[in-house]
Amino acid sequence: MGKRSHHTQRPQVSRPAQKSRWLIAVVVLAVAAAAGWSVLRPKSAVTTASHASPVDPFAATKENGGTPPGPAPDGMVWIPGGEFSMGAADPVGTDANEVGMQATTDSRPIHRVYVDGFWMDKTEVTNAQFARFVNATGYVTVAERKPRAEDFPGAPPENLVAGSVVFTKPDHPVPLDTHFRWWSYVKGANWRHPAGPDSNITGKDDYPVVHVAYEDADAYAKWAGRRLPTEAEWEFAARGGLTGKPYVWGDELRPHGKWMANTHQGHFPDRDAGDDGFVGLTAVAKFQPNGYGLYDMAGNAWHWTSDWYRADYYAQLAAAGGVARNPKGPDSSFDPSEPGQPKKVHRGGSFLCTDQYCSRYIVGTRGKGEVSTGTNHLSFRCVK
Numbered sequence: 001m002g003k004r005s006h007h008t009q010r011p012q013v014s015r016p017a018q019k020s021r022w023l024i025a026v027v028v029l030a031v032a033a034a035a036g037w038s039v040l041r042p043k044s045a046v047t048t049a050s051h052a053s054p055v056d057p058f059a060a061t062k063e064n065g066g067t068p069p070g071p072a073p074d075g076m077v078w079i080p081g082g083e084f085s086m087g088a089a090d091p092v093g094t095d096a097n098e099v100g101m102q103a104t105t106d107s108r109p110i111h112r113v114y115v116d117g118f119w120m121d122k123t124e125v126t127n128a129q130f131a132r133f134v135n136a137t138g139y140v141t142v143a144e145r146k147p148r149a150e151d152f153p154g155a156p157p158e159n160l161v162a163g164s165v166v167f168t169k170p171d172h173p174v175p176l177d178t179h180f181r182w183w184s185y186v187k188g189a190n191w192r193h194p195a196g197p198d199s200n201i202t203g204k205d206d207y208p209v210v211h212v213a214y215e216d217a218d219a220y221a222k223w224a225g226r227r228l229p230t231e232a233e234w235e236f237a238a239r240g241g242l243t244g245k246p247y248v249w250g251d252e253l254r255p256h257g258k259w260m261a262n263t264h265q266g267h268f269p270d271r272d273a274g275d276d277g278f279v280g281l282t283a284v285a286k287f288q289p290n291g292y293g294l295y296d297m298a299g300n301a302w303h304w305t306s307d308w309y310r311a312d313y314y315a316q317l318a319a320a321g322g323v324a325r326n327p328k329g330p331d332s333s334f335d336p337s338e339p340g341q342p343k344k345v346h347r348g349g350s351f352l353c354t355d356q357y358c359s360r361y362i363v364g365t366r367g368k369g370e371v372s373t374g375t376n377h378l379s380f381r382c383v384k
Contacts, residue, residue, distance in 0.1 A: 057110040058085040058244025064117055073119055073384060077293040079237045081117035083323060085110050085244060086235050087314060088364030104365045106311040111318040113232045114325045120229065120237050121381040123284035123295045124208035124303065125220060127201045130191060133220050142213035143190035143374050164189040164211040165375045166196060167352060170270045176357055182269040183375075191216075194281075194376045206283040208301040208379035214344050214371040217304045217380040226382035231307040231345045231366070232327050233383060238298070238347070238363050240291030246362050248290045248297045261287055261299030263361055264354040272351075281351055281377065298361040299353060301379035302346045302369075308333040309343040309368040335368060343368045350377035 061084040068078035087110035133139060143164035152160065166186045174181045188197030191211045201207065212220075221227050229237070238248050245251055249260045259276035266273030272280065285295040307329025310316075317324045333342045346367030349360035360367055369378065 056244065057087075057089060059112065061085070061239065061241060061243045063241060066117075068117075068119075075122055076119040076384065077122055079118050079120050079233070079292055079383075081115045081236065083112060083114045084236055084239065086113045086232060086364070087111060088362060089244070089246070104359075104362075106314065107365050109314060109318045110364075111314060112323040113236070113317075113327060114323050115230075115232050115236050116326060118229075118233060119384040120233075120292075120294060121226075121383070122289070122293060124301055124379040124381050125217075126206050126284060127191070127209050128205035130209040130212075130220060131205075133223050137219075137223060139216075139219055139223075141191055141211065141216045141374070142372055143211045161187045162190070163187040165373070166194070167269075167376055169272075173267060173270050176268070189376070190374075204283070206285075207281060208284055208296075210281065210301060210376045210379055211374040212304070212378065212380060213374045214304055214369070216374065218306075220380075221382045224382060226384045228304055228306040228380060229383040230326070230328050231305045231347065232324070234303065234305050234347045235364065237292055237294055238290065240294070240297075242291060246364075248363050249288070259287075261296070261349075261361055262351045263299045263349070264352050264356075268354045268356040269352070278351070297348055298363065299349055300351055301348070301377055302350050302360075302367055303348045304369070304378070304380040305329075305345045305347055307345045309345045309366075310334050311336055338370075341370045343370050346378065352377055 061082065063082040064080045066080075072078060088104050088107035089110070090108060144162055146162045147155075147160045149155065149157070149160060163186050165183055166189050168182055168184045168186075170182055186196045189195065189211060191209050192201060193199050194201065194210055217228060239245070240248055242248075242250065247253060247260065249255065254260065262276055262278050262282050264272050265275040278286070281301060284300070287296065287299075289295045290297055307313075308331070310330045310333065312334075313330050316330070317327065329345070333344070335341060335343050346369050349358065349362075349365075349367070353359060353361045359365065
């Protein structure tokens with residue numbers, strides 16, 4: 001569907017977001033923050049995360065009792081809510097700066113949180129679902145809109161083109177010193193054309209929709225009569241009733257040798273061996289659900305949450321003491337590595353996560369993304 005003038009005025013996420021759109025190649029630094037990636041090659045983040053702490057910082061999860069408030073909305077499951085320990089454990093027995101976990105210090109200290117019960121989508125929003133929204137409303141995503149010159153003073157006109165950021169596999173091993181070696185801004189990339197203008201989503205109705213900026217996800221949720229989850233809701237749901245496990249399915253990355261999520265095997269970033277059965281993004285619900293019946297809460301595609309990102313937010317909650325009840329995140333965003341970029345929290349990791357570089361399939365860890373950032377490994381799911 002073509003652009004319609006009365007749909008191209010985006011919702012006002014924040015005024016800073018209007019001035020910080022990065023959708024040209026010269027300003028794609030926000031992509032690194034979109035997944036909270038490390039620039040150091042870890043030895044084995046999986047091994048680290050699987051160690052038990054000398055003193056277990058996780059207290060037992062206490063689920064709310066009772067029954068769901070009526071029949072389940074289409075495609076959703078009931079998350080009972082309750083009290084739990086939120087965050088990721090400190091790496092044990094090794095130098096955090098050498099295993100990639102240094103970028104998860106924002107997931108500590110572990111602190112107690114309570115959330116009310118809610119409904120949650122079983123899967124990420126799919127291409128088919130997002131297409132129904134677009135067809136009904138004429139909505140145009142951020143990646144489909146030409147950047148405005150006034151938002152990028154001094155940018156050459158030839159750089160002001162609609163597009164998005166795409167993972168581009170190098171044809172040989174490369175140093176992991178900069179994400180620009182495997183990410184590039186691609187003219188014409190968007191949710192309909194996830195790898196660029198020559199690609200399409202034909203036959204991929206059940207794949208997660210990608211290249212969605214925060215306002216795109218928020219607009220869909222409002223249209224569907226739903227909303228995006230808070231970070232606390234997301235983590236409670238992802239844990240599936242388990243207490244303090246490193247993965248949404250339990251203690252081991254591969255119980256009985258079985259892959260449990262779509263992640264990256266082989267040598268990052270130049271070779272995904274596909275040992276888990278998939279190379280790149282795949283359809284939703286290809287792996288077993290967690291304890292609450294939710295699919296793909298680790299790997300495949302990142303998920304937007306509604307919380308603004310602050311690296312020190314958990315420390316603030318812990319310092320306040322007691323149990324944080326239904327926290328909705330800080331009032332504003334602040335990332336010390338990019339102070340001027342308004343960011344929301346990402347959760348869950350993606351098909352690119354690996355113990356060699358990014359270990360965000362570990363359930364308590366956090367990602368972050370500038371609100372106008374969409375990539376081909378970022379999606380969302382809704383709650384109600």
